[in-house]
Amino acid sequence: MTYQETVSDGHETVSDAETDGENYFISMTDMMVGMLFIFIILLMSFALLFRHQTDVLVKTTKQQSSKIAVAEAVGRELDETETRISKRLDEIREASQLRLRLLTELRDQLSREGLVVEISSSGDVLRLTEAAVQFPVNNFALLGDAKKNVGKIARVLARVLPSYSVCARGRIPPHCRTPAQASVETVFIEGHTDETGIDDMNWSLSAQRAASTYRELTTIAPELRRVLNRREEEILSISGYSSTRPIDVAGTLAAWTKNRRIDLRFVMDTDATSGLEEIKGLLQKMRVAIQGLKSQPQ
Template sequence: MAFIHETGSGPDHHAEEDENYFISMTDMMVGILFIFIIMLMVFALNFKQQTDVSVEQIERLEQARRQAEIVADKLDALKEEVRLELQQIDKSDQVRSALLQEIRTRLAAQGLDVEIDLANGVLRLTEDAVRFPTSSPILNDLASANVRKIALVLREVLPSFASCAVKEASCSRDPKATSVETVFIEGHTDVTGADEANWQLSTQRAVNTYRLMTEAQPLLRSLTNRAARQIVSVSGYSSTRPVIDEKNSVAYDTNRRIDLRFVMEVDDGKRLREVLELTNKMEGQLKNLRSAIDAADVQ
């Protein structure tokens, strides 16, 4: 279980324990290429201003042209890697949406209504499903019964989306198939009470929900991701993520809740899209470099 007392920058926040190797390597490559392009442009522009073109200068110009072609090839390869990664992320989002909809359908068949946020991968256990008294982490009888229903549905659905169902066993699931990295049981409070107490309270609500789920369905603790780590974990957010950002009894009841957040092995593509945008800009700079070299060549 991972206890998280922050809103999104912690080392254990939403499957970000380990740095994304692909993105870090991509950033490094982009940085190197960007600096290299700038150097070539400076060279080409300086060269263009010269009127006395020697054999040595012509050779330098030709070398610059060849280097520009190499940069162009590397950019194309980098952009293709990013496109493939984004395709995988899109596929991951589709799989997660199917998972959430399947869970909601099965819970509805048991008379339990929940909300889903497909964009953020969240299954929201409304106050009608799991309610907490004010300033209390205790699940009442109705909430406990509903948590057991949720645990049963997770037991039925999650193994098909997990990398491995039993850590010690050989997994027959395709290792390349899209799978769940983490399911965070997230505890929340309303805005009343001391903030320091609410951090502890929100985490305790998540912990109590986790304990009841895994006691009712012990297999949930055997579900692991590709790193052979347990999928089901917990986090607490105090009152920092309200569903209704108001100060009234309805908002308080709604915000004292449990969310289940599903994080896939391939996570958010925002950073990759930023890298792709940067490569597009670099491509424009490369075209300017080629134009400058060509102009210098004809003088």
């Protein structure tokens, strides 16, 4: 290597090699600072991107959590509704079984009195056949054996009905039913005519036959008017159907005789209205919850 020296002013001058070394060091430092600066920028960009993605994820997770919470709440409501519906179905089945026991007991006791009556296939009607209660053509009067037989029916109803009805004041189970139990709500005394004659007249005739039967029942057994339902209303009621519900459609004299009849229809009370209103309220709550679930942003 060669060195240049000057002695004119008594000082040394730095060699070209040393100057080049310092310049190289400065260039490398600047480059490293620049790279570090770029790295910091990239790191900050990554951090900002990560934060944004995390915020989105948190937001999405919250939405998903909210939907899961709503779905779980709806599931609980469904379970509760299913339980209540099952309970109502059990109560309805219990009422149907109770009614069948009632009609069977009435039929058996009337049979011992020498009366032939039938239980409808639907299990809710006790049919007083023409052998028990028969009306003359175009007449609503109870005559002869028909009147005697209605008296027998009155006494059997007075014996049996109270055990299937809500307890009146002063009465306690098991000779009556508690308000929480299924019980008889109404006994419709239904009058019917045959298909002959004028239809308008048959409507009033069927209702008059029912009314004649009601009057005879309550005359023979006035205590029947004290048998009440859950709302403390009299159980016995009447209705007329003209010729609209024949049991024999043959159109013969024998068929017409069968159709001129009285039916006793037994309606049971299981306090269904309050139970169904409760279930309806639960379903409405679920509908609102599901609608809210659908309206949430995806």
